[in-house]
Amino acid sequence: MPLMRQRFFTRRKPSIRATRQFVSRTLSEWGYVDRLEEIQLCVSEIATNALLHGVPPGRLFRVRIEAAEEEVRIEVRDSGHGRPTAQSPRADSENGRGLLLVGELADAWGNVEHTVGKTVWFVVKATQTQGRAQ
Numbered sequence: 513m514p515l516m517r518q519r520f521f522t523r524r525k526p527s528i529r530a531t532r533q534f535v536s537r538t539l540s541e542w543g544y545v546d547r548l549e550e551i552q553l554c555v556s557e558i559a560t561n562a563l564l565h566g567v568p569p570g571r572l573f574r575v576r577i578e579a580a581e582e583e584v585r586i587e588v589r590d591s592g593h594g595r596p597t598a599q600s601p602r603a604d605s606e607n608g609r610g611l612l613l614v615g616e617l618a619d620a621w622g623n624v625e626h627t628v629g630k631t632v633w634f635v636v637k638a639t640q641t642q643g644r645a646q
Contacts (some may be wrong), residue, residue, distance in 0.1 A: 514580035515542050521559070521575060523567040531559040531575050535586065544639045546586050549585060550617040551636055557614050558588045558632045566590030566630065584638045589638050591629035 521527035535555050562573045565588045576587040618634035
């Protein structure tokens, strides 16, 4: 039976840090720590994209964590329109690399369009080393 936890975050910059902390605490509690730094970076990138490009003012975004056997899946859902795509930034550009990083660090990633909004997700192969199921 997969483990699952989710939380909603406000459209504010401190939510990115709170998102990383939520994911880190949850996965540490469950014992999925072998790729935690990669997961933290990936969730920061897709949560930042949701905050900057996907969450309309006054709305929230949702972070959902699911872990089963040797796989962790993280989803960020927002209510904005548009479909995320990896950019090809210039060498001197300061942004536009988030989804490229996710593509390199995660074992898979993608997005699902909804009637309202979208979900961007990524999967990382990870082994549960300790912790307890909840």
